Amino acid sequence: YPNLSKLVVLFTVSGGGLVAYSDANPISGYQSIFPVETENKKKRVVVLGTGWAGTSFLKNLKNPEYDVQVVSPRNYFAFTPLLPSVTCGTVEARSIVEPIRNIIRKKNMDIRYWEAECFKIDAQNKRIYCRSNKPSNLNGKQEFVVEYDYLVVAMGARSNTFNIPGVEENCKFLKEVEDAQEIRRSVIDCFEKASLPNLSEEERKRILHFVIVGGGPTGVEFAAELHDFVNEDMVKLNPGVKELVKITLLEATDHILGMFDKRITEFAEKKFKREGIDVRTGAMVVKVSDKEISTKERSGEVSSIPYGMAVWSTGIGTRPVIRDFMQQVGQINRRALATDEWLRVDGTDNIYALGDCATINQRKVMEDISAIFNKADKDNSGTLSAKEAREVIMDICERYPQVDLYLKNKQLRDIVDLLKESKKGVEKESIELNIEEFKSALSQVDSQMKNLPATAQVAAQQGAYLADCFNRMEDCEKDPEGPLRFRGSGRHRFRPFRYKHFGQFAPLGGEQTAAQLPGDWVSIGHSSQWLWYSVYASKQVSWRTRMLVISDWTRRFIFGRDSSRI
Numbered sequence: 001y002p003n004l005s006k007l008v009v010l011f012t013v014s015g016g017g018l019v020a021y022s023d024a025n026p027i028s029g030y031q032s033i034f035p036v037e038t039e040n041k042k043k044r045v046v047v048l049g050t051g052w053a054g055t056s057f058l059k060n061l062k063n064p065e066y067d068v069q070v071v072s073p074r075n076y077f078a079f080t081p082l083l084p085s086v087t088c089g090t091v092e093a094r095s096i097v098e099p100i101r102n103i104i105r106k107k108n109m110d111i112r113y114w115e116a117e118c119f120k121i122d123a124q125n126k127r128i129y130c131r132s133n134k135p136s137n138l139n140g141k142q143e144f145v146v147e148y149d150y151l152v153v154a155m156g157a158r159s160n161t162f163n164i165p166g167v168e169e170n171c172k173f174l175k176e177v178e179d180a181q182e183i184r185r186s187v188i189d190c191f192e193k194a195s196l197p198n199l200s201e202e203e204r205k206r207i208l209h210f211v212i213v214g215g216g217p218t219g220v221e222f223a224a225e226l227h228d229f230v231n232e233d234m235v236k237l238n239p240g241v242k243e244l245v246k247i248t249l250l251e252a253t254d255h256i257l258g259m260f261d262k263r264i265t266e267f268a269e270k271k272f273k274r275e276g277i278d279v280r281t282g283a284m285v286v287k288v289s290d291k292e293i294s295t296k297e298r299s300g301e302v303s304s305i306p307y308g309m310a311v312w313s314t315g316i317g318t319r320p321v322i323r324d325f326m327q328q329v330g331q332i333n334r335r336a337l338a339t340d341e342w343l344r345v346d347g348t349d350n351i352y353a354l355g356d357c358a359t360i361n362q363r364k365v366m367e368d369i370s371a372i373f374n375k376a377d378k379d380n381s382g383t384l385s386a387k388e389a390r391e392v393i394m395d396i397c398e399r400y401p402q403v404d405l406y407l408k409n410k411q412l413r414d415i416v417d418l419l420k421e422s423k424k425g426v427e428k429e430s431i432e433l434n435i436e437e438f439k440s441a442l443s444q445v446d447s448q449m450k451n452l453p454a455t456a457q458v459a460a461q462q463g464a465y466l467a468d469c470f471n472r473m474e475d476c477e478k479d480p481e482g483p484l485r486f487r488g489s490g491r492h493r494f495r496p497f498r499y500k501h502f503g504q505f506a507p508l509g510g511e512q513t514a515a516q517l518p519g520d521w522v523s524i525g526h527s528s529q530w531l532w533y534s535v536y537a538s539k540q541v542s543w544r545t546r547m548l549v550i551s552d553w554t555r556r557f558i559f560g561r562d563s564s565r566i
């Protein structure tokens with residue numbers, strides 16, 4: 001390496017046998033770390049993030065011909081679908097996390113982990129700037145630079161407050177393990193506070209009013225968990241408070257669980273109503289103070305809701321480092337990094353983005369869909385019979401599963417429902433589908449179709465796909481005509497990423513879950529709860545966490561949840 005004499009040994013990374021050096025960079029003043037060049041020069045792959053996407057990439061990467069460095073402020077992987085269960089102590093926080101070093105230890109590869117956050121990506125010079133989140137112990141050496149040949153950006157997203165005043169300061173979020181732990185403490189705090197002497201009835205009611213903002217799967221699951229916790233555990237310990245506790249779920253649109261089948265939405269709304277959970281739809285939060293939430297109804301009426309604890313769960317926003325990087329690569333006014341269908345960031349050559357921080361720019365969705373229609377419309381009549389239309393729609397839904405997921409557009413939904421009915425044997429063969437009408441309905445949801453849902457399922461599949469590409473990259477270069485289906489031309493050597501939707505769950509409390517599985521199969525109730533238990537136990541990243549989670553569930557069945565505030 002040039003200027004070796006100036007290099008100062010900073011530290012030795014044990015195990016991997018690599019030595020990292022510090023080079024006082026005269027321009028930026030950052031410490032720079034990089035591996036000593038080995039004879040067998042390996043390509044450096046830097047992975048940002050240890051969430052679903054980053055961990056799935058690492059777990060599936062098998063080619064030892066890379067020098068891999070992982071940068072993340074979190075030295076563990078967290079099984080986020082069980083976070084709502086942590087908020088009330090159904091499972092313990094430590095049961096759903098796996099140290100990232102445990103995951104990389106099992107791989108026979110050069111993988112090193114740095115506990116730090118990346119605060120700048122310099123795409124031009126192929127380097128990232130990082131900062132340790134333990135600054136106080138490092139005597140000012142907490143910042144460093146890591147150089148890469150390939151960068152895998154899997155930094156996830158942050159909670160979105162939509163800049164509504166008071167949200168950041170007064171609401172709890174449910175995004176990280178620490179958030180779930182904080183909510184758990186805060187719920188118990190509210191009960192203890194409300195039990196103190198000298199409080200008016202009104203004040204006790206306010207303290208025990210739990211408000212959840214956002215009727216998506218996370219908000220709904222948390223409301224259900226909280227309701228179970230109160231009714232199964234807290235009332236036994238504080239019998240007097242049952243009449244004072246209130247749970248309110250605020251949702252700005254017309255229904256909770258809007259992305260689920262309407263049978264699930266209706267069931268959840270009715271169940272919550274029966275159980276006394278106040279579901280207020282069409283209520284937009286406009287301001288939050290330390291004791292009150294102001295909402296604006298469709299009619300324009302503004303009302304104030306006194307609360308003891310509020311949880312904000314309304315969706316995700318962009319991390320500042322991603323926003324800064326988006327500007328660098330000319331992607332402005334977007335929520336997430338646009339990539340092509342091979343997960344490569346638009347406007348870059350060797351940077352990939354996956355998971356919640358990315359969105360696939362499927363520019364050709366409408367073109368593809370038109371082509372499918374035109375092929376089916378053999379007689380050029382502009383209409384398709386029900387049979388033809390059904391085949392076309394199934395083809396589109398398979399190729400773009402998000403079409404089926406995001407069909408909020410009424411006209412489109414009706415057409416698809418009609419065709420699905422006709423598939424079930426209901427005689428609708430006489431209907432004809434007007435192609436232009438259907439295309440125009442589709443184009444209205446075009447922007448939604450371009451986005452895959454921000455879920456662990458998508459992130460994990462993207463991580464596995466990209467690792468597979470990296471595993472085969474070298475083989476492909478050596479043998480471009482090989483069996484790996486290179487494209488005839490262009491810069492992409494692999495098949496594009498295709499998402500496979502395996503269904504989704506919405507736990508509704510009281511040992512009942514709603515499950516929506518592919519093929520329009522919906523199941524709600526106790527049997528789905530057992531399916532939920534099996535799927536989530538089987539999806540754990542290690543046997544250790546699997547055993548811990550199962551033992552937490554068993555403990556809860558036998559002893560109930562622990563209400564100590566620790």
Ligand code: FAD
Nearest residue numbers: 049050051052053080081118155156355356454455456457
């Ligand atoms: P994350 O998993 O969020 O990981 C991001 C990683 O990047 C983290 O390790 C983080 O520490 C790291 N990072 C952050 N900033 C930096 C930085 N500056 N530098 C380096 N690293 C950084 N999905 C489902 O499919 N099913 C569910 O049931 C489900 N339930 C959910 C429940 C809750 C409460 C939540 C919050 C989410 C749930 N999701 C669910 C969504 C799912 O968790 C996300 O879609 C998924 O985590 C996205 O994966 P990711 O790897 O993109 O991001």
